[in-house]
Amino acid sequence: MKFFTIIGILVLVVFIVGCFVKYKETHSNISNTNKNMSLPNFNNDRKTSSKWSVEKLNSNINSRITRIFFLDSENIFAISVSNLYKVNQFGKLLDEIKIPIQGDESIVNMSFFDVINGLIVVQKSISYSSESYANEFRMLLTKNGGKTWEENLIVKGGKFISFSNVAEGQILLAGLKYEDQSSVCFNPILLTFDKYKLNWEWEKSYSKPLSVDKNKKCMNEAVMGSLITDGRVSIITSKKQIFQKTIGEANWEKFYEYEIIDEQSGVKAFGINDNKNFWFLEGTNSQEGTRGRLITIDDKGKSFPSVSLDMFYLDAAYIQNDDFLICGAKIDYKAGKDLKVDLNAKNGIILQTNDGGQSVTEVFSKIDERIISLHSVSEDDSIFWAIGENGSILKLTRN
Numbered sequence: 001m002k003f004f005t006i007i008g009i010l011v012l013v014v015f016i017v018g019c020f021v022k023y024k025e026t027h028s029n030i031s032n033t034n035k036n037m038s039l040p041n042f043n044n045d046r047k048t049s050s051k052w053s054v055e056k057l058n059s060n061i062n063s064r065i066t067r068i069f070f071l072d073s074e075n076i077f078a079i080s081v082s083n084l085y086k087v088n089q090f091g092k093l094l095d096e097i098k099i100p101i102q103g104d105e106s107i108v109n110m111s112f113f114d115v116i117n118g119l120i121v122v123q124k125s126i127s128y129s130s131e132s133y134a135n136e137f138r139m140l141l142t143k144n145g146g147k148t149w150e151e152n153l154i155v156k157g158g159k160f161i162s163f164s165n166v167a168e169g170q171i172l173l174a175g176l177k178y179e180d181q182s183s184v185c186f187n188p189i190l191l192t193f194d195k196y197k198l199n200w201e202w203e204k205s206y207s208k209p210l211s212v213d214k215n216k217k218c219m220n221e222a223v224m225g226s227l228i229t230d231g232r233v234s235i236i237t238s239k240k241q242i243f244q245k246t247i248g249e250a251n252w253e254k255f256y257e258y259e260i261i262d263e264q265s266g267v268k269a270f271g272i273n274d275n276k277n278f279w280f281l282e283g284t285n286s287q288e289g290t291r292g293r294l295i296t297i298d299d300k301g302k303s304f305p306s307v308s309l310d311m312f313y314l315d316a317a318y319i320q321n322d323d324f325l326i327c328g329a330k331i332d333y334k335a336g337k338d339l340k341v342d343l344n345a346k347n348g349i350i351l352q353t354n355d356g357g358q359s360v361t362e363v364f365s366k367i368d369e370r371i372i373s374l375h376s377v378s379e380d381d382s383i384f385w386a387i388g389e390n391g392s393i394l395k396l397t398r399n
Contacts, residue, residue, distance in 0.1 A: 050323055050398045052352065054364040057091035057385075057393040064391035068375035069110050076377055077118075080391075081106040084120065084146060089377065091385075091393045097146035105138070111163045111171055113195050118142050119171065120149065121160050135159075135178065141198065153200045158189060162270075164226040169195035174235065176222035185218035190226065190235060225270030225280070236270045236280055242297075256301045265293065269316045275299075279356070283313030283328060290331040294324060294357030306357035311349065317374040319381055322356040325363070325396070327371035327386055346370060350386055350396070367392065 059065070063080035070076050078085045084097040084107070099107060105122040112118035124136040137160040139153035157178045164172035175189040191200045222238045234244045240258030245251060256278070269281040277299060283292040292313030295305045310331040317325045330347040348371040350363040369388040377383050386394040 050319060052363050052396045053399055055395050057395050059091035059393050061085055061093050065387055068385050069112060070377045071112050075115050079107045079110055100149055108160055109163055116145050123160055162225050164228060172226040174223035174226045187219050188221055188223040190223050224267040227272060229272055236267055256297055268314055271318050273318055281313050281316040285312040296356045308360060315373045323354050325374055326351040327374050329370040348388055
């Protein structure tokens, strides 16, 4: 009888303990659930990175393509060093547009307001001390869809660097002008083109913010990129300074100066994100090192640089939120006693980031040529073309 009594007591104890444990687990789960509900939902708030599929387009253009200009889905233009082409969304040639260039000139960029009015930049170079230097560029204008072209601007001793975005019928042109043949002494160039006046206007005040000494002959600082947003002009210089002014006014304000001194790195791209904050891309590939940086800047002028070692950044495209595509080349090393940088490395790469460059992931790298530029070819930025230095066209589609 005692035996059964003891067994009964043990069963009762086990039952009570089990109920207690279950109670603790249940209330513990409720407590944790309440804690989670009181905190932000990080999965929903976190900006998700875009996923991209990549395919190589089989273009039938015989020349090496260097740049793309997307006007709309029916009007995509491509340039080589000597010709302008109209292509379809598969990279197939629709029309070849002859450009009246001279033997020592090459086409370096283009911009179109519509299918009728467009601009082409042609650059001339000279040889000096066994080196080749850009020493003149011309602007050619068409008002009939490329049937005829007229010289609209010529800059002696000038080097074209970039067009801005088209806004309110205007284009900004950034570059530099050499003051002698050695290319040691140069000054910045900033010009505005008005679609309705069909002429260029020199921005006379462009030099004022770039040098304390107004009488200095050589500023040795170039305008690398420019933007027109909300009635204001913004420029970035080769020394990573950003200046702003209201359109029509003469006075510039310095908004930002990059605190990291890296004279080897050049500005490769300049833009603005959804929050109207600036960003720029820089990259270098030299014996001193190979690296790339994507720098985002908040509205107070504070920068958030990110560094990718062994990557030579050449271009970037802003997508949305903190998402970017970045292209360039991976560093390559020559075998030997000491590892040496192969400055002619052809290991092209496309990267993406969803946190402003703080971390990057590889999108594509199976190509034996540097990826030199990225171009949106859709209204919603869901399709990009990446151009290789040998003329390959890669189509990136956002999934």
